[in-house]
Amino acid sequence: MELPDWMRLQKALSVEAEKGFSDLMGNQYRFSEFLCISFGKTPGVLMPEERRKWQAIxxxxxxxxxxxxxxRQHLVADTRRFLYQLQQEIQSRSNEESSDPQIKLPRTTPLVAAPSQLPLSLNLDLPLSQVGEIGSYxxxxxxxxxxxxxxxxLYYYPRNHIDYAxxxxxxxxxxxxTVTIMGTVKRCTCFTSPRxxxxxxxxxxxxxxxxxxxxSRFFAGTRYSNRGWQEQQKRQYTVGAIVAASGLVKKNKYGITLQDPELEVLDDSGGTIESVKIGRLLPVYPLTEGVSADIVRKAVVAVLPAAKQLKEPLPKALRQQYGLMKVDDAIANIHFPTDNDTLAAARRRLVFDEFFYLQLGFLQRRKAQREVQSSAVIAATGKLIDQFYKLLPFVLTNAQERVVxxxxxxxxxxxxxxxLVQGDVGSGKTVVAVIAILAAIQxxxxxxxxxxxxxxxxxxxxKLVGWFNLLHLPVELLTGSTKxxxxxxxxxxxxTGELPLLVGTHxxxxxxxxxxxxxFVVIDEQHRFGVEQRALLQQKGQSPHVLTMTATPIPRTLALTLHGDLDVSQIDELPPGRQEIHTTMLTGKERTKAYELxxxxxxxxxxxxxxxxxIEESEKLDVRSAVEEHERLSESIFPHFKVGLLHxxxxxxEKDExxxxxxxxxxxxxxxxxVIEVGVDVPNATVMMIENAERFGLSQLHQLRGRVGRGSHQSYCLLMSGSKTDTARQRLGVLEQSQDGFFISEMDMRFRGPGEVLGMRQSGLADFALASLVEDQEVLNLARDAAEKVMVQDRNLAGFPLMKAELDYRYSRLMGGTILT
Known part of the structure; x- marks a missing residue:
């Protein structure tokens, strides 16, 4: 996010003020939720003080x-005033920089040669050891x-850029x-430290x-103590020489300076900068021990001309429709862009590609699935379903009926x-699944x-035994503990077929x-299973129908990325009568309040x-353990109650007992x-006390909170936290503010990233090189739209051979096909 959507933010604040500061409900989020999400993205153009104020809001x-x-009135007014002043300040800075002749940067050497200048030996499949500027060493x-x-x-993208441009x-x-300055040398010294x-x-x-x-720059090592080397440095930076310097602005006891500056002496004030660092947007690459940033940057510069050999897989009409840069230009400018706008355009094209080929693969698979013939064609009505509806002591919600x-x-x-059926804690996913199971059985x-x-x-x-006994249907449980x-x-x-339903684990x-x-197959909390495990269960029948469920609601962008080959239904409504769970964040000093409750x-x-x-105490982590806490609560805090232990x-x-x-x-x-995060249903439990709550993800805390509030009594969730950081307080504040699992998951994804939200690495989530599911939601939607249009036009991509080759390459190399659920 480079610049905020000023108009949208101001409009939201204006409407909230007009409606009496009631925390209005919008199409998707409440006013406060929308502001949290909007201010959760800090624009890159802000100065440090502006950035701190933005994050405080x-x-x-x-x-x-x-x-x-x-x-509320004061906060809305302060925010409107801040946004207005900030917009004016950014505009003023932009005008100053464009009108001041003093701050025109010297030309930087182009790093991408014209096609006619390409070395004949440089091709995309050439080993790096044979590139002259790299060599075997x-x-x-x-x-x-x-x-x-x-x-x-070429495809080793920078993780970010330092703006020396x-x-x-x-x-x-x-x-x-981070800036570049230009000046003349007033004096220069180079000497060995007296200490x-x-x-x-x-x-x-x-x-x-x-x-x-x-x-100042510091050089460690005896070879720099040589008087000859030191005199050479002073001769290079003679009084009156014109120097360009780039670096991070820091303040020390002598005043403002640049930390570890990059320096280059220029021929004149309009001279060309040869350095790959000074005066540019400097790429920062992921590194490993023993590999320096300079080695990678110099290697990139050496091979960058070969970007012109990349073939363009996307048709010109598609690129024009979605405003996409050509792939060779995007690759060149993701490394060494000429300015921020060019960098943004290059990144947008490459992010689009990551999403586009992922969605294209999903849609091809989905189309192929629909051409498979299932052995089961299941009637939607029948005696068993009618009987089950009569047994239920409640009426299905509108959302449940829609999903059924x-x-x-x-x-x-x-x-x-x-x-896939997504539903928040307590939304009634199991009842929906049972209706489908009964349809299959009848x-x-x-x-x-x-x-x-x-x-x-x-x-x-x-739960199923209680219902199936009344319907005179057998059901069995098969786990690793079954005799x-x-x-x-x-x-x-x-x-023999006499057992119509089997419930179990792996x-x-x-x-x-x-x-x-x-x-018919139901897979609950499906993201906890590997791809192969899910497939093995499906292979127990002849293309059975598959219903997957999750009580971890995830944002639409994440659902599209993880489950692009599935149809997704959401139970976005809780049954009537469910009380809101009072959620409170407490510090260690307030522990007695928790025990009193x-x-x-x-x-x-x-x-x-x-x-x-x-489970057990750790020397490395200062957090309470289940075993020690069980002993302490049993003996010291609640000796008059029975305290159980489960891990x-x-x-x-032992778990069953x-x-x-x-x-x-x-x-x-x-x-x-x-271990009680999902599945445990004790309606009489009304207090959920979570120790070291800052160590859990928001979605996980929401799941744990869902273990209470399942009966008719008011329930409470106590978030015990020893952390004093603003981020921890802000994260836990989301739980205090909201009971909406989808909003909480969205915020969790912004705080921790999608991989952590899902709770496991092998969840089938693509390892994107550039794309962010938090920041690039708009590009994901565009890529999905483009992939759907291509599939309508040419499902097998016969007319797009370069696109097909790129899709095959990405799936075999980057994802190995395992992304597909």
């Missing part, structure tokens, strides 16, 4: 919903980064900026028409369904439900589990969870790790 809007109307260092050929270097006068230097004979200090004083500045209709419509088609098919943990599988089984005799019975009943995909007529709730017959991030290292029987004792209210408090 983001923090303040986190608590907007809890403010009095008067405080430097190529060994580059191999440590996985760079072997010219093509590898902006030149300012010495008097206008601001601490924290350290191995340290040489180089100092040069530059002046321009507005002031002067002293720049989506699923039942899919089940009647010959192509196998592949649908049509003569078997169904399977796979969950990632025994705790969750057991929870599903308990051998019972396991054999289940295997036999599956093969045990369902073992070789000995054979269904007679599997027509737990005492009061248990005195009224309720129960409480205490969740910790660790992942306990065996299945602990959970059953808590379900039956034999233990009033259960101390647990995140």
């Amino acid at each position: 983001a923090t303040e809007f986190v608590g907007y919903s809890e403010m009095t109307v008067e405080n 430097r190529s060994k260092y580059l191999e440590r980064l996985g760079l072997h050929k010219v093509r590898d270097i 902006r030149q300012v006068n010495i008097s206008n230097l601001v601490e924290g900026d 350290n004979s191995k340290l040489t200090i180089f100092e040069v004083v530059l002046k321009d028409k507005t002031g002067e500045i002293k720049l 209709n989506d699923i039942l419509n899919d089940l009647q088609k010959t192509a196998p369904m592949n649908r 049509s003569g098919y078997q169904a399977a439900l796979m969950a990632p943990t025994e705790v969750l599988a057991e929870q599903h089984y308990r 051998v005799k019972k396991r054999r019975e289940i295997h036999a009943q599956l093969e 045990a369902l995909i073992q070789d000995k589990v054979n269904f007679s007529r599997l027509g 737990i005492n009061r709730e248990i005195a009224q017959g309720r129960q409480a969870y205490v969740v910790l991030p660790l 992942g290292r306990m065996n299945s029987n 602990a959970l059953n004792a808590f379900r039956d209210n034999q233990t009033q408090i259960i101390v647990s790790t995140t």
